[in-house]
């Protein structure tokens with residue numbers, strides 16, 4: 001972590017083709033220590049991985065920055081500088097050949113990882129941006145673990161939860177959360193880390209990279225069956241790791257009640273049994289009812305309550321150690337309100353009004369699915 005002035009100078013020194021977000025500049029203002037010290041990671045490289053017509057584009061971060069500025073949140077946050085993940089750190093979860101492939105596509109100007117699928121794009125800056133995202137996740141999680149800040153949120157792009165050992169998919173290149181969990185283990189000797197993914201799509205990459213590892217509990221709440229078609233409830237982890245993979249799939253129309261109830265009745269008891277020393281959350285907001293890429297009916301208020309539950313669980317189990325990293329969310333208005341709401345929860349400041357409100361269509365009832373999940377996980 002470094003001071004705000006150094007943070008700005010570093011950003012300026014890096015240079016960027018996009019104009020620096022206003023809010024970053026306001027970080028140079030003297031700060032009042034808030035009730036909670038909440039760290040934030042943002043780097044110019046995250047704006048340079050960009051394809052305007054793609055749903056996962058840099059405007060998402062530009063809009064988030066504007067909303068944080070409009071709410072006066074930037075001046076309350078503690079910047080944590082990102083850095084490039086090293087080759088060794090990437091190789092904790094990705095194969096050397098895959099890392100070379102990503103480097104090579106970027107070096108030759110970019111393109112799609114798999115042109116036949118055409119979902120995950122790269123630009124000439126993507127290799128650097130993805131390394132900075134993984135390194136940013138490492139730095140934030142270490143800062144939270146070391147209590148330099150109480151909690152934090154890394155505004156990373158490109159995202160990571162679909163990234164497999166040797167494959168990019170679903171807009172994801174390197175699995176930053178799993179790399180950060182490994183960093184906590186290797187650099188700090190942490191024995192148990194929980195990764196909780198509330199993006200509406202199943203965190204298949206995170207599951208794949210951790211399902212045989214009893215030291216990492218991977219939890220995912222997601223729409224199912226739905227892209228990427230993985231994430232069945234019965235997949236609970238392999239061998240010694242049985243019980244540490246927790247899939248919470250819900251069909252279309254699930255909303256605040258399904259997400260909040262499954263947290264209380266399945267995820268929290270599983271966390272209490274696992275006793276994590278640190279919690280990472282992959283914070284995707286594409287379960288919002290206005291999001292075009294899925295069919296769940298979460299509200300901004302629901303996301304605020306879910307993040308508050310995460311914060312309470314971290315407080316009960318691991319000294320409040322909670323670090324979020326940005327996942328999906330492709331309709332800008334609910335995305336920016338949800339992200340800003342998560343920051344307000346992390347800071348412990350007063351919550352802004354949910355101006356979008358709940359879904360006009362009622363949530364579907366998933367109480368039976370909840371009972372099935374409780375049986376599978378014996379909670």
Ligand SMILES: [Zn+2]
Pocket residue numbers: 199200201284286327328329
């Ligand atoms: Zn998603």
